[in-house]
Amino acid sequence: MERRWWSTLTVLDLLDGHVRDRGDACAVTDPTNLPELCGIDPEALTWRELDARVDDLAAQLRESGIGPGDVVAVLMPNSIALTATYFALWRLGAIAAPMPASYRRHELTRIVESASAVAVVTVNNLGDRVPSEEALSLIGELPSLRTVFTFGLPVPNGGRPLDAAPATAESLEAARRAHAALPRSVNDCITICWTSGTEAAPKGVPRCHGDWIAVGQAVQDGLETDPASVMLNPFPMVNMAGFATSLLPWLLGGGHLVLHHPLDMAVYLDQLQRYRVTHTSMPPAILTMLLQREDLRAAHDLSALRRVGSGGAPLPPGVVRDWQYSLGVEVLNFFGSNEGVCLLGAPSDTPDPMIRAEYLPNYGAPDRSWVTEVAERTSVRLVDLATGEQVTEVGGRGELRLQGPTIFAGYLAGTAASSPFDDDGYLCSGDIFELCGDNGEYLRFVDRSKEIIIRGGMNIAPAEIEGILIDHPAVADVAVVGYPDDVLGEKCCAVVVPATAAGVELEDLVDFLRAKEVASFKLPERIVTVDELPRNPIGKLQRRDIRSAIGKVG
Structure with a gap:
């Protein structure tokens, strides 16, 4: 906090504010195909109802021994159950270690072992799988793991269901007292996300309230969501992609979060129309496909859509142009990583969609300001990997290195072979960029130095x-x-x-x-x-x- 990089608010403060100010407004909605995915009936909750669900889960988890500092692995599809589980763990002072629902026993073993997780929260059914049984098979094999909590259709396998019966009044009151008495700081770790990088074993990326809110604010400044916004999230809500493009902007701007994943185009298009979605995210390939498929667009009313975030691969400039000028939808160019690289090409910074598709803002450019305040607190360098010299000439290429409030503090002990920071404390991203623009105000992604x-x-x-x-x-x-x-x-x-x-x-x-x-x-x-x-x-x-x-x- 001494650098004044971070907000004084926590993620829990943001939730409490919406519950207090707009408790009866719709907050979050399940995927319509959740029954087919994992046998859970879909719901839609107001902010006040979500708060009550979080309270209930926190009470059940606490009664089963989950407390401050405990790491709990979470393997679930996007859902209200997943969203509420995160907040319940954070209210208890516990740390969530999320992973994609597609992970299986192999990946789960490594993550539970690396994080010394004491519990797993998962579902009983996911397609043809029984993830709870995969998790239960690790009890006794991994010394830290003692409990598996479950959602969904009952399976008599030893898991502890969190949705079978509500917590008792006594448990609820005890959990609320514990929550009220727990010291809370923006520096408290709330997640350990996982990144493969170039090494065989997953690397843990601890994140606190402060740097998650900084990441979310950077994106929110570009998305410009507000209480009237409806956000549809198709990315797994387990790392930078899902948290930064949906969960955090939703908490910062308010509005209605509609959940989706894994990607099912028929369900996705139906959700865009049914909920009058104003903001969503799409991979570049889906942007291109929908632009080409006039029949799909004509079959669904997408007239409420205003902004789409995209990234993960280079954006075709012509596609971004046609979405803006032909469909009236502005596409934002995202570039991020779990470690905290967070660059955002926003329409207010780069109105020309052709430029915005190809170039990202250089937060280190002199005499240039950007829509997100995070830019002012972020230091950017390009470093020539062959010479170690900083790239200062337009047209020069080098590895992107950053310091700032979105950057994590370092990998979880024992999960990385070396530090990701250089001698000056800058994160070495492993991504090669070219310095572009008249005065070096833009960065263009060239290649990955990593092997991922x-x-x-x-x-x-x-x-x-x-x-x-x-x-x-x-x-x-x-x-x-x-x-x-x-x-x-x-x-x-x-x-x-x-x-x-x-x-x-x-x-x-x-x-x-x-x-x-x-x-x-x-x-x-x-x-x-x-x-x-x-x-x-x-x-x-x-x-x-x-x-x-x-x-x-x-």
Whole structure:
């Protein structure tokens, strides 16, 4: 707080304010397909009803032993249950460790172990899976884990249901007293999100009230939501994408949050029309597809839509232009990471949609102000990785490095091999940008220095999948690289040196990974066999050469 970077408010203060000021207004609505997803009836709650639900869950969790400082892993689809669970944990002083609902036992094991989580909150059914049983199987195997809490259709497997019966009056009162007596600070850690990065194991990204609100404010200043806004969130509410583009702007601006995920276009378009959505987020591929599909747009009333946030891949300038001038919808260009990179191309800063699609604001540019106040408290550098010198000439390229209120304090102990900060305390993003504009006022994304693959907005660490596949008896050596996909941005290709003349098939690798309970989005969707993988003198895979080679294979 000594730098005056952060608000004095907490996330809980924001919720309390809306409950007090607009308790009877609609606050949050479940996905309409929630029954098909996990057997939970959809609801719509006012701010006052949401507050009561949070109170109830906090009382049940506290009665089961959850208290200040406890880490609780959360694996659920976007829903009111997920939203209320977060606030219930925060009221108890506990820390949520969220993960995508598509994660399975393999990923859950690593996260529970890394965070020393004492409990898991999950659902009993998710498609053809029973996530609660996956979590329960870890009790006794992981020493910290003692309880699995569940939502959804009852399953007699030992999980503790949170939606079977309400908390007693005594439990509610005890939880409220505990909450009132608990010291609260903007520096309190409330989440540990997870990022794959370039290492096989997930890295924990602790976040406190202060820096989450700073991130949310940066986005809110561009979205400009208010109590009349209706926000539709299609991104999993587990990390920067879901929190920054929906949960935090909703809390900062008020309004109505409509939840969605996993992406189902029929349900998504129906929600846009049914709830008269004013703000939403879309991956670039969906922006392009909807622009091309006049039939889909004509079949749904999208006239309330005003602003769309997009990112995760370069935005086609012509698409952003046509959304604005033909459809009357402004597209915002987001660039972010769990560690706190948070750049926002907003219409008020960059009115020309062609420029806004291709360029992001350089918060370090002299004599230039930006719509978000966070920009004034953020220091930006581009550093030439070859020379270590700061890039100052327009047209120069370097790694993006930042200091400021959106940047996290460092990875969870034991989850990262090295510090992400340079000697001056700047976050090394691993992203290469070019300095652009007449006076260096813009940044253009060039490439990632990291080896991460981003498939439909989900991060995949190649080393993690390689570490599993190398144990396949038919694999002598393997590299996992991304290849372009028009819809998802990237998909995974396994480049394999077979161990025998009989070779290996893609189906064999996929079955092997499924047997290890690896999340489906991480499975390779293409295989290329080679005699040898290119490596440098110290044995490091030359991934750029590999990607180039598989591109030539076609």
